[in-house]
């Protein structure tokens with residue numbers, strides 16, 4: 001018996017060694033995958049998380065392609081079919097939708113974390129610039145994606161996008177028809193091609209340059225991220241909207257990552273300036289920052305000007321985004337409801353941006369750096385208590401899994417997604433507790449050994 | 458040498474043409490009606506350029522209206538509202554095209570928006586694109602092209618609407 005299992009283990013070992021030796025010939029060994037042995041802050045590897053969510057989008061999107069029909073009239077109906085009739089279609093579509101939101105969100109967080117910690121320095125300029133381009137492609141990918149549904153909201157977004165392209169000086173009138181073709185029937189197909197192939201391909205190529213060589217794969221956090229996708233899908237199921245209808249005026253607001261641009265457009269400012277030049281300024285600011293900020297300091301505390309600039313940019317984006325959602329329902333017509341008074345709008349964003357810049361700058365330059373705060377004591381889990389926590393978590397996971405199946409069978413797919421999300425979330429916690437207890441135990445063991453050595457000598 | 462290189466490259470010079478739907482199609486000559494069929498205040502909806510494929514012909518961006526205004530002028534307008542792309546219809550009694558969505562009103566004499574959201578948009582995005590038409594000696598009316606950008610606007614201060622109606626003999 002014992003020799004049997006040893007043989008099997010030997011066989012597996014040999015197989016593993018054989019494979020690894022062959023993989024030496026491929027590019028995969030270029031990457032150094034690290035599975036951390038203890039909790040490390042996810043801020044450092046938000047980029048990897050973004051990539052993982054991108055992979056989830058790729059898989060769910062590929063399956064959605066089995067039913068989606070890129071056709072003016074059929075597109076909406078096919079999404080409706082996926083949502084209502086296709087088994088698991090509702091779940092797939094929701095995963096795809098919420099993962100797309102999460103990807104945009106993670107990309108933004110990733111950008112700002114790297115910005116404030118000064119990571120664009122120390123020979124990271126290429127990583128930084130490719131990252132900014134990847135960010136823009138991510139937004140475009142999300143944009144082309146939600147337009148494929150061909151509901152009212154999609155048409156609004158297409159209308160804004162085409163208006164912006166047309167209004168571009170010199171090239172605009174030449175470029176717009178490339179997307180537009182001979183009408184909406186061409187546009188859907190072209191957006192589809194962009195969404196499922198051209199943009200993702202560009203993103204993958206850029207990602208090959210953008211990926212640093214050391215990648216951190218942290219399973220507990222990945223599990224939590226998957227959980228978050230399902231939980232948000234359960235709480236806010238993706239809406240189908242209303243099929244586009246060119247005889248009905250409805251008040252629609254675009255997806256949250258585009259409302260900032262929408263707010264500018266609604267003030268009546270010249271289209272191209274509002275929708276393209278101003279956002280472009282924003283992008284350019286991020287593109288050139290590594291070449292302007294030449295100091296050797298990395299921490300945000302030591303770079304008051306650039307930190308203040310970053311804070312001000314966050315305030316700017318937030319305020320304009322909030323404005324974008326603003327609809328004055330006391331007005332009678334849809335047009336008046338959506339109109340934003342320019343002086344109020346520009347006044348508020350200028351005031352808040354400048355104030356936040358000034359406040360941050362003054363605060364940071366006055367600050368004297370004190371001594372480092374003492375490191376916090378790690379939480380030590382006794383093996384028994386770790387086991388108890390894990391058992392309790394397991395029970396909850398089992399309950400969530402049961403609820404997942406039950407709600408699925410009584411035809412409440414959004415509840416089902418919610419419970420599944422909870423299960424993933426708790427599973428992430430469980431992995432974390434497990435890892436933590438093993439890690440602290442090992443550390444205690446080594447400490448004890450060291451002590452033993454010390455007392456012996 | 459340079460000539461040889463050119464000769465090789467020339468046939469491929471218009472590769473970008475792939476990205477546009479065939480140019481000829483948009484300048485295609487298409488018969489719309491005869492003068493006999495029209496009287497002041499009458500109008501005809503049609504799609505242009507017609508292909509025979511209902512999917513393509515029904516596309517909003519191919520919908521036009523031929524109008525004979527009350528003072529007898531011929532006009533062809535794109536039916537895509539330059540505000541948010543709804544399809545305005547023609548109301549002869551008011552001499553205007555009126556959009557069902559947010560109520561933009563376009564004069565039938567030159568397609569410029571005089572009221573509603575489209576009227577607040579900046580020049581040149583406040584006018585409907587127009588069809589270029591020819592009237593031959595039999596009174597047949599032909600559409601031969603489009604002036605302006607569909608769903609976007611038309612530089613109506615540069616090209617007068619009457620210049621878009623040509624008499625041919």
Ligand code: FES
Nearest residue numbers: 538540541556559
């Ligand atoms: S779409 Fe015509 S007025 Fe808004």
